[in-house]
Amino acid sequence: MHNQNNGTITKSAKTDRFQHHDYYGVDELLTEEHLLAREAVREWVKQEVSPIIEEYADKSKCPTHLFKGLAEIGAFGPSLPVEYGGGGMDEIAYGIIMQELERGDSGIRSMASVQGSLVMYPIYRFGSEEQKRKYLPKLGSGEFIGCFGLTEPDHGSNPSGMITNIKDDGDAYILNGAKMWITNSPLADIAVVWAKDEEGAIRGMIVEKDWKGFSAPEIHGKWSLRASITGELVFEDVRVPKENVFPDVRGLKGPLSCLSKARYGIAWGAIGAALDCYDSALRYSQEREQFGKPIGQFQLTQKKLAEMITEITKAQLLAWRLGSLANVGKATPAQISMAKRNNVHMALQIAREARQIHGGMGITNEYPCMRHMMNLETVLTYEGTHDIHLLITGMDVTGLNAFK
Ligand code: TGC
Ligand code: FAD
Numbered sequence: 001m002h003n004q005n006n007g008t009i010t011k012s013a014k015t016d017r018f019q020h021h022d023y024y025g026v027d028e029l030l031t032e033e034h035l036l037a038r039e040a041v042r043e044w045v046k047q048e049v050s051p052i053i054e055e056y057a058d059k060s061k062c063p064t065h066l067f068k069g070l071a072e073i074g075a076f077g078p079s080l081p082v083e084y085g086g087g088g089m090d091e092i093a094y095g096i097i098m099q100e101l102e103r104g105d106s107g108i109r110s111m112a113s114v115q116g117s118l119v120m121y122p123i124y125r126f127g128s129e130e131q132k133r134k135y136l137p138k139l140g141s142g143e144f145i146g147c148f149g150l151t152e153p154d155h156g157s158n159p160s161g162m163i164t165n166i167k168d169d170g171d172a173y174i175l176n177g178a179k180m181w182i183t184n185s186p187l188a189d190i191a192v193v194w195a196k197d198e199e200g201a202i203r204g205m206i207v208e209k210d211w212k213g214f215s216a217p218e219i220h221g222k223w224s225l226r227a228s229i230t231g232e233l234v235f236e237d238v239r240v241p242k243e244n245v246f247p248d249v250r251g252l253k254g255p256l257s258c259l260s261k262a263r264y265g266i267a268w269g270a271i272g273a274a275l276d277c278y279d280s281a282l283r284y285s286q287e288r289e290q291f292g293k294p295i296g297q298f299q300l301t302q303k304k305l306a307e308m309i310t311e312i313t314k315a316q317l318l319a320w321r322l323g324s325l326a327n328v329g330k331a332t333p334a335q336i337s338m339a340k341r342n343n344v345h346m347a348l349q350i351a352r353e354a355r356q357i358h359g360g361m362g363i364t365n366e367y368p369c370m371r372h373m374m375n376l377e378t379v380l381t382y383e384g385t386h387d388i389h390l391l392i393t394g395m396d397v398t399g400l401n402a403f404k
Contacts, residue, residue, distance in 0.1 A: 019279050023313045029320055030092065037078070037093045041100035044073045049104035053227060054365040057105070060222065062229040064187060070112050071142030075101060077116035077124075084124050084132055085140020086116075091326035095268030095319055103272035106375035107228030113269070114183045115139060117262035119146030119192050122204055126246035126254060131206060135190060147188040147216075149179035149233045150255045156181075157388050158403075159202075160252050164195040164235065166203060166245075173197075173245065175207065175238040181382070185216040185231035193233065194255045204246040204254050213238040224378040226371075260333050263383050264326060267339035268319045270347035270379060271312065273372045277347075277354035278308045280367050284358050295357070304353045311350065315343045334396035341389035348376040 027035065048069055056063045070076060078094040080086025087093070094116075102109035120139050123131055138144040155161045164177025175195055185191065191207045191214075207214060213236040218229060246254070282305055285296030295301050322339045325331040351373035355362035362369050380386050391402045 019282075021275055021278065021309065021312065022316075023309050024317065026313075026316045026320055030096070033089060034093050034096050037074070037089065038096045038100055041073055041075065041097050042103070044069065045100055045104035045108075049101075049108055053105045053108070054368075054371065056227040057107075057371050058226075058365060060220075060226040062107070062187070062227060066108065067111065067115075067142045067145060070101075070108075070115075071140065073097075075112040075116065076140055076142065077120040080116070080120055080124055080140075085120060085136040085138075086124070090323075091264070091331075092320065092323035094265060095323050098265040098269035099272040099275075099319075101272065102269035103276045105227055105371070106269065106273055106379050107225045109265075109269045109272070110183050110225065110228045113262045113265050114148055115142075115146055117265055118148035118258050119190070121261050122148075122192050122246070122254070122258045123206065125257070126204055126249040127206075128243070128247050130243060131246075135206060138189075144189040145184055145187050147182050147184040147191045147233070148255075148258065149182050149185070149191050149193040150259075151179060151181050153178060153180045157385060159194070159255065162194065162196060162202070164193070166195050166197050166205070166240065168198060169239070172239045172241050173205070175205070175213075175235045175240050177235050179233035181219065182216070182231055182233050183228055183382075185233050186218040186229055188216065191216070191233055192258075193235075201250040202252055202254060204249060205240050206244045207233075207235070207238060207240060208244075211238050211240075222378075224374045226374070256333070259383055260331075260336050263336050263340040264322065264331065266379060266383055267322060267336065267343045270340075270343040270376070271315050271319060273376060273379075274308070274312050274315065274343075274347035274350040277351045277369045277372050278305070278312060280369060281305065281308070281354035281357040284361075284367070288359070301357060304357060308350045308353060311346045315346050318342060332396075334392055337384065337389040337392040340383065341386055341393070344376060344379050345386060348373065348380055351376055 074087040075097055077086035078089045078097050079091050082088040098109050101112055120136055123135055139146055150159050152162050166173035166175050189209050193207050194202055194204050197203050215234045216231045218231045285301050286294050288295050318339050322331055351369050355369040358367050395401050
């Protein structure tokens with residue numbers, strides 16, 4: 001439970017990072033399994049991520065050694081069946097795991113989102129039995145790293161316009177085109193790629209890194225998500241055996257249903273980043289004195305903190321309810337869009353306010369706010385931008401489509 005009482009702070013709250021802020025007792029809505037998963041991942045993040053993350057972000061380097069650890073704590077596909085390399089848990093457990101990872105860093109959560117929801121999930125959902133058996137155990141154990149290629153240089157928000165294509169060539173398809181902004185692509189052993197066939201239908205396929213004509217150059221110069229590696233996917237007459245193409249799915253609903261799964265996780269993940277910023281700002285406001293008193297005693301600081309915990313609490317309730325709907329298969333894509341948009345924007349606003357509470361110190365890597373803030377600029381944009389999700393909600397409530 002919330003451990004700040006009467007404006008004072010307990011000793012442990014001063015010394016222990018990652019305080020638990022549960023203003024409305026949302027924990028009472030969680031099961032023993034959810035709480036255990038949260039504790040395990042939180043502990044892992046404290047041990048493995050927090051001590052190194054500032055340095056990796058500073059150097060714009062991906063801590064690749066964490067892939068194995070992420071697999072061991074069950075962060076890859078927590079809600080996929082165990083026999084297919086997943087964790088066999090429910091959607092709320094999946095969400096809570098993403099929350100705890102993003103408390104550490106959005107880039108670490110991205111590693112898990114891509115592997116679990118954008119690579120393992122489509123193989124599980126659309127793959128043949130052979131594809132599942134060949135790739136899922138290796139992905140679940142972290143032996144293989146995967147990436148997901150939908151976005152193209154000229155087709156981001158409108159993936160239906162993609163020009164990456166396949167042409168029939170007997171027992172294989174010939175793949176040509178390019179994908180842009182692909183998380184983990186330079187490291188990936190396999191890529192789940194979406195391309196148009198000769199009839200113009202979008203098809204999904206698994207492409208292996210060593211295949212002739214396939215390369216994945218890194219994109220440099222990012223000020224955001226610096227501990228996550230991003231690259232392109234370039235296909236020049238790559239021969240993709242037909243057995244590597246997903247047999248039954250055609251159309252944009254294939255990749256979009258993977259995005260629904262990942263966006264759901266982001267709606268929870270963003271709460272973790274917000275909690276870390278709030279936690280740091282609250283602590284700082286109680287320790288830092290100006291004009292002879294803690295800055296937390298000034299009404300303007302209290303306004304910031306009170307609004308932060310209000311928004312976090314609303315986001316926690318939104319995520320929990322969305323998770324309850326997802327558990328019974330009733331979370332609609334538009335409901336997921338609303339939660340992704342709201343919670344990421346909430347986290348970004350909190351990161352900015354928290355940075356202000358830290359004054360000049362807030363721009364340094366002594367505190368996590370600026371790193372979260374920069375990361376969240378990406379999170380606001382990827383998996384559908386802030387405005388695209390608004391238009392999805394707009395379409396849902398009006399029945400009128402702004403995209404057509
Ligand atoms: P539209 O005609 O609306 O839909 C085409 C078909 O798809 C169905 N559908 C969905 N199915 C499942 N889940 C969803 N969320 C779905 N949304 C739509 C739809 O019912 C339809 O089915 P059918 O049977 O009628 O064919 O498609 P549109 O071309 O008008 O586009 C709509 C729009 C703009 C909302 C969509 O294109 C969109 O969401 N754009 C945003 C693109 C995006 O999010 N890209 C993300 C790339 S991946 C990424 O960013 C990974 S970051 C990784 C990390 O965490 O590091
Ligand atoms: P654009 O689509 O060009 O949008 C530019 C602006 O125009 C945005 O503000 C947008 O909201 C606005 N806009 C566009 N259309 C409309 C409209 N109809 N109405 C109103 N406004 C509109 N993609 C993958 O496939 N796989 C990945 O692993 C992946 N990882 C990523 C990692 C990072 C670090 C980043 C930055 C991106 C990643 N992406 C990935 C791509 C991401 O999904 C796209 O950047 C995103 O979908 C937006 O596309 P875009 O950048 O081309 O912007």
